[in-house]
Amino acid sequence: MKFIFGRELNLGEIYDREKEINEIIRSFDTRQPLAVIGYRRMGKSSILNAAKSLLENNNVIVVKFNLEGILNLSDYSNRLINSLIDSISQKYKLKYYKEEIRRKLNMFIGSIEQIGLKFNNFEFTLKRYNDFLENRLKASEIIENIIDLPEKFAEDLNIKIMVMIDEFQYIRMLKEPFPYILRLMRSKFNEHKNVNYVISGSEMGILNEMLNSKNEPFYAFFKTIEIKSFSHGQSIDFLMAGLKTDGIKCNHEILEKIYNITSGIPAWLNLAGIDLINGKCDVNYFLKDATYKNIINFELNSLTKNEMTLMKLLSEDIPMKEIKLSNKYRVLKSLINKGLVFNINDKYELSDSLVKYYINNAYAGKK
Numbered sequence: 001m002k003f004i005f006g007r008e009l010n011l012g013e014i015y016d017r018e019k020e021i022n023e024i025i026r027s028f029d030t031r032q033p034l035a036v037i038g039y040r041r042m043g044k045s046s047i048l049n050a051a052k053s054l055l056e057n058n059n060v061i062v063v064k065f066n067l068e069g070i071l072n073l074s075d076y077s078n079r080l081i082n083s084l085i086d087s088i089s090q091k092y093k094l095k096y097y098k099e100e101i102r103r104k105l106n107m108f109i110g111s112i113e114q115i116g117l118k119f120n121n122f123e124f125t126l127k128r129y130n131d132f133l134e135n136r137l138k139a140s141e142i143i144e145n146i147i148d149l150p151e152k153f154a155e156d157l158n159i160k161i162m163v164m165i166d167e168f169q170y171i172r173m174l175k176e177p178f179p180y181i182l183r184l185m186r187s188k189f190n191e192h193k194n195v196n197y198v199i200s201g202s203e204m205g206i207l208n209e210m211l212n213s214k215n216e217p218f219y220a221f222f223k224t225i226e227i228k229s230f231s232h233g234q235s236i237d238f239l240m241a242g243l244k245t246d247g248i249k250c251n252h253e254i255l256e257k258i259y260n261i262t263s264g265i266p267a268w269l270n271l272a273g274i275d276l277i278n279g280k281c282d283v284n285y286f287l288k289d290a291t292y293k294n295i296i297n298f299e300l301n302s303l304t305k306n307e308m309t310l311m312k313l314l315s316e317d318i319p320m321k322e323i324k325l326s327n328k329y330r331v332l333k334s335l336i337n338k339g340l341v342f343n344i345n346d347k348y349e350l351s352d353s354l355v356k357y358y359i360n361n362a363y364a365g366k367k
Helices: 017-032 045-056 074-089 103-112 120-132 138-157 168-174 183-191 204-212 232-245 252-262 266-278 283-287 290-301 306-317 328-339 351-359
Strands: 033-038 061-066 160-165 195-201 223-226 341-344 349-350
Touching: 017 033, 017 045, 017 195, 017 223, 017 290, 033 204, 045 160, 045 195, 061 074, 074 103, 074 120, 103 120, 120 138, 120 223, 138 195, 160 168, 160 349, 168 183, 168 195, 168 204, 183 223, 195 204, 204 290, 204 328, 223 232, 232 266, 232 351, 252 266, 252 283, 252 351, 266 290, 266 306, 290 351, 306 328, 306 341, 306 349, 306 351, 328 341, 349 351
Parallel strands: 033 195, 033 223, 061 160, 160 195
Antiparallel strands: 341 349
């Protein structure tokens, strides 16, 4: 086993997530809509990738795309359509098109016609979307068609497919132009007989509200599994296994210190493992690593002044009732929505212990 930091992992690179992967696979067999949630850096996307690979090995078409950064219906549509085209192209060994979406659509339609595939419903919707791109149709006229695309595709092929939507909480960006979009999506997802949906995301406060509030359209629609950090035992075993691959053995006190600083968050354990190898078991080699400092610094600098103040006070274990800050509970809700703070046993904690360590030991504030 090798330590790998930064990129999404593939099936053979994931450590001890068989239970979560198997639950995703079972959700396809039972057509159970599933929400895979968890705080940042837990490895959700890698777990989805692993399940995707296993399903594809069994000839299941899996369409996976990410909503982070979407601003409008075109962004959502482009990501869905690109992923659908890529999945079809992979299954039928069509030429892979790295083109602008309009050109890609036309080339793809030409390719499936050449090999004799009949995608009547799917092709009709793609042509309507092309009309939208050419300003011949309004977004409001095609939104139902776009949401129906996976089902139409599956109907044409007479198969069942899996759709994975990563960072699903960003769908809320479409609520301003389309206030009804979540209700429409739930209605359509419920109607689709040939598609199973798996969503995931890391902004835990927002996702919990979307999935568990009675006023929200997706209330009680998805079965939820939370991807958590590794336990103490898993973390120590993980570090030992990775170090052993490079012929290195650090004393137990070093591994305990790494666990205490990272709280078993997989991404940080991978980075720490790499640094233990390069630094010959010197914990300070990890603590001085600019990699995590730059990542955390960027995230903290995106916060408002009051959000950062509250993060600092909570990192010092000051109870909320003792904190004096304007609109502190509104600020707290914002941090919870962003997945940076959670409530455990009536105490508010930072969700990432390395962020807490960094704030208390190295953070210099906004430039």
